[in-house]
Amino acid sequence: MRSLMLFVLMFLSTYIASAQPNSQLIGEQLSIYREAYPKIEFVLLNSTEDFDQLTPLTGSLGKDLSNVDYEHPDGLRVTLVEAQEYRIALQLEHGNGTATLFKTPNSQISNKPYTCLITLGLPLHEGDLAATRFIYDISDEALKSLPESYHLDNQDFMAYSVDHEIFHCIDAFTNGYLYPRTKDLIKPHYDRARAELRSEIFSAIAHLSRQPDGKRFLKSLAIARTVNLLSGDVEHYTSDALNNLAERSEQNTRTNMRALAKESMRLADHHVPSYAEYKQFIVTLWSVLQGYGIDTGFLFSEYPELALENSSPEQIKAMRNTINAALSVIH
Numbered sequence: 001m002r003s004l005m006l007f008v009l010m011f012l013s014t015y016i017a018s019a020q021p022n023s024q025l026i027g028e029q030l031s032i033y034r035e036a037y038p039k040i041e042f043v044l045l046n047s048t049e050d051f052d053q054l055t056p057l058t059g060s061l062g063k064d065l066s067n068v069d070y071e072h073p074d075g076l077r078v079t080l081v082e083a084q085e086y087r088i089a090l091q092l093e094h095g096n097g098t099a100t101l102f103k104t105p106n107s108q109i110s111n112k113p114y115t116c117l118i119t120l121g122l123p124l125h126e127g128d129l130a131a132t133r134f135i136y137d138i139s140d141e142a143l144k145s146l147p148e149s150y151h152l153d154n155q156d157f158m159a160y161s162v163d164h165e166i167f168h169c170i171d172a173f174t175n176g177y178l179y180p181r182t183k184d185l186i187k188p189h190y191d192r193a194r195a196e197l198r199s200e201i202f203s204a205i206a207h208l209s210r211q212p213d214g215k216r217f218l219k220s221l222a223i224a225r226t227v228n229l230l231s232g233d234v235e236h237y238t239s240d241a242l243n244n245l246a247e248r249s250e251q252n253t254r255t256n257m258r259a260l261a262k263e264s265m266r267l268a269d270h271h272v273p274s275y276a277e278y279k280q281f282i283v284t285l286w287s288v289l290q291g292y293g294i295d296t297g298f299l300f301s302e303y304p305e306l307a308l309e310n311s312s313p314e315q316i317k318a319m320r321n322t323i324n325a326a327l328s329v330i331h
Contacts, residue, residue, distance in 0.1 A: 036257035062106030116169035131157035202264035
């Protein structure tokens, strides 16, 4: 059985290398991470067909596997694994990036105690502006008016995305559950935003370690993250951290991924907002979106407890100015 599953893993690696744009770049990155974290098997899934080769996970990853991302009672271990199977398949179907870490003491596809399943699904085969179109999420007409200096290089964005997704696994491996159990309805949203920001910080300094002059990429990404607030992408708002990291005078040019991860975790202590600050951010955003005439129903269906909170005029003005400045770049 183990030899069969090893063959499946090699097949997946070969198939992905031939099917995925920039496959050499991705393969090189995965090799670096495997060397830095020898206890983790990093498996890139390029399609639902790839994932079908591994399901049910209780077979390919071993019957005693457990999910490391979410804190859970022992009695729900298998239920959570099955839920993660469904979530990964859904992300692949919709072309979304994700990374999920499993503890795999009896894995059938490797002899490593942990397995990180990664999806990317970036449509970089759609031309030179594929990454720019993907991240800004704007019309082709608006894309044509975007200054070339704010375009995102496809390869840079692919490398950045691989770093971002893999760090979710590294974070859980190093620090334990990313999503603790809670009865608070808002706390899970904060935990996801916190995890996204931590991954973004790591990806940013990893990008600068490869390209010390690559600050424009981070600033362009910050603009896109800001504009995307208008379409409700709250959990990926990382613009403040990206701009601050782009302005750092001291850049880490080391390529040791463990050292970069440790540095990013230190920086995250300064950039990740507190729970109270996050809730205030949501309330402020609600007021700002109302000012733009945008339907905010989506926001407080997710954050019902904050519907009656108030934000200060200064905070509203500051956020509106930030969004207007980003909009001025693309319109």
